[in-house]
Amino acid sequence: MTQLPSLPIPGCDDLPDHDVCLPANLRPDANRLIRYLHELPHRRVRYCPWCGKTDVTLQTPLARQRLPRYYCGSCRKSCNSLSDSPFANMHRMDLWSTFAVYLLAGWSSVQIASRLGVTPKVYFNWGAAVGEVMAEECPELYQWWTTRHYRKNLQPPEHIALQQQAVITWIETMLNAQHATCPRCGGERTYRIKGIRPKFKCDPCVTCFSVLSGTPLVGMIRPELWVDFVQGVMDGLSIPDLKRRSGLGMGASTRWREQFLLLIETLGHSELLQWITWMRSRRNHEAVSFVRQGGHLDKATRSIYPQGTRKGRFVSWR
Template sequence: MYLWSTYGQYLLAGWPMSAIAKSMGISPSTAWRWVKPCRALMAKEFPELYHWWSARQDRTNLEPPAHIAAQAQAFLSGLELLLTTQQAVCSKCGSPHMQRIDERRPDFRCPSCWTTVSLLHGTLLSRLGHPEHWLGFAQGLINGESVVDQQRRTGLCAPSCRRWQIRFTRMLEQQGHKELIQWITWLRSRRVKEVSDFVRGGGLLKTVAGSRYSAESKRRFAAPPKHSRKRKNVS
């Protein structure tokens, strides 16, 4: 019984059963056996808490608390502003009348001294491709989507999606959104459990392999088929 309060804290925090068992020094089967009575007790004694927690634990509602929602909106709004801004100041002559030269990326050219400036230079996004997917990827990250989910969303390969997860998470850290990162970690663990339960119940997941962009590039740059030449009969 002396472990129950600790178990309840881990359960509310959304820890996976394997992590709870390892941290508490109990068997995974024991950790799983305690879930049902704990949920029943919470539903009886703390119905409002259970309603809020179970909806997010079971991923039927991904809406975050108000202060975390504010952090998410600030991050998404800042990213959107960076991608759509039409204003930049020349780093060489100081002119505020730079002209945007790329529709997808915030790249500018100064009409006075012809200096080119990228607002992504020196940031974590400077060498990241496909900016048309950044906002959608960031929203999927906030929703706790897995790498495979992000592959389906963007069409990128798994290594690229993992790299993007690291970059965007580091951006959240730089902007001080610690609670949002914890929220994302929790939702991602819930997504892992959701997929595991689906597969354990006999469900089949559609596999995602490779990147549709690499496939398009291969088709675009593929060598044209060789046509066999027929010899003419010389009489």
């Protein structure tokens, strides 16, 4: 976990890895943004935010003042280090940099507000302020982050795209396998049984087996839908989205999503799991905004998946 010195968080001992979902070239900008927000309230005022003159002097701080006050000899106005920033008149400045860490890590508004003990209104005010600071101090990071945060661009960074391709390749390899080793006798004189599912029969010991045995996908039907379905999962689609996309029922879509997440976890792609969590939280926000603006979400067709037991349950990375 990422540890940032001098960033106290009540009741929290560690912070999420905020740079997991970011491209490697933008990670220095993210660290610089967090450090900037941490030092922002304590920076020295060198020019007046009202008139732009440098004739500013530090006043004697009072006990009730949260920040040192500066006096401008030209316009005769006072100011502090936050007067010209989007965080002016905002409180709990010790949590601003911590808030940016959770925001860059892809946590939802509900999770961040609950973790930091703030109201949703405070969350949105802080989010707007962080966005303004990011646009001014780190424009490349702002451009990349906002397009993903608001789902205008779903293209992941290169290292996560490789993990997505690895998952799809694994599924296609399993489905298209023509040779397999018998798990009972270890023989290789096996042949594939006719059908879309990857089942084999061993000649020496007359054993039938599936290459999916021992994986989260064992027992699942409709393998022709798997690649498209897992792509929707990796794009962060919600359960209703997956239901509309695949034609499955709500229960089947929920089970399939859990089994594919369990597969991704089994394959060791933890960074991809964090990306999926971020993308899904933003998709829920996108769908709610779409409906509130008068949009209509088409219903799925009737379920083509029979009721059955779960093959395993995915445990979230959080």
